[in-house]
Amino acid sequence: MLGSWDWGTFVPEHAIHISEPRFDERTISHVSKPSPTLEGVSEEQSEPKAVPTWGVGPYQGDPAKHPDFAKLDPELLANGDTRNVVDQYRYWKMDEIVADLDSKRHPYHVAIENWQHDLNIGSIVRNANAFLAKGVHIVGNKRWNRRGAMVTDRYQHVTHHPTIEDLIEWAKTAGPGDEKLPIIAIDNVPGCKKIEEFELPKECLFLFGQEGPGLSQQALDAADVVLEISQFGTTRSINASAAASITMHTWVLQHVFS
Numbered sequence: 001m002l003g004s005w006d007w008g009t010f011v012p013e014h015a016i017h018i019s020e021p022r023f024d025e026r027t028i029s030h031v032s033k034p035s036p037t038l039e040g041v042s043e044e045q046s047e048p049k050a051v052p053t054w055g056v057g058p059y060q061g062d063p064a065k066h067p068d069f070a071k072l073d074p075e076l077l078a079n080g081d082t083r084n085v086v087d088q089y090r091y092w093k094m095d096e097i098v099a100d101l102d103s104k105r106h107p108y109h110v111a112i113e114n115w116q117h118d119l120n121i122g123s124i125v126r127n128a129n130a131f132l133a134k135g136v137h138i139v140g141n142k143r144w145n146r147r148g149a150m151v152t153d154r155y156q157h158v159t160h161h162p163t164i165e166d167l168i169e170w171a172k173t174a175g176p177g178d179e180k181l182p183i184i185a186i187d188n189v190p191g192c193k194k195i196e197e198f199e200l201p202k203e204c205l206f207l208f209g210q211e212g213p214g215l216s217q218q219a220l221d222a223a224d225v226v227l228e229i230s231q232f233g234t235t236r237s238i239n240a241s242a243a244a245s246i247t248m249h250t251w252v253l254q255h256v257f258s
Contacts (some may be wrong), residue, residue: 143191187220
């Protein structure tokens, strides 16, 4: 059954597992605590070696016997793999990971408006990676804050569209057989429908706005339907990144687990 295997708890047979990163995988800290000097061992000999605080260390054993040996990166095998990836992809070359993900991506896309350099964009890209979106589209400013993406943008196909009109033009032939890809806007505006009661199309484009102003009027006008996420408290809206996560997971519930 899909989803029954937890890659997060799987540890490669020939790896020494170290705790996962808290922030950016490119930041590596090292152990510097001295260990007690054993009797008969000099202080110089007993000094601990610096090791990363997450990921896995150098590969233990003969990597040629690994079933995915051709996909493994020699440098990672020798030095360890501290990237923020599930254990299935430990020691894999980056292009091999992308190719494997491409073979099983879900057929929906995610688009985010970027007129004010919204800090949520990085988190939305990371969520799109977690829920395996086929593509991510940045609309507006080309530059966006990648910090929240936690380097997951390296494993996603990220496309820039300077305007909503450009995104609409792309969507006209982005569906199966060069058909139109339905645009589903997510916003709580008058006349919208509830996402909990809506049957999401298998192939579609989810369109999200910025924190605060939400979707532009051009984006709302371009949508085939506008959906809202039901809320029950006092706040008028939820974080754009949270809305994207809920939307993508709703798609997964409808098309993967039902």
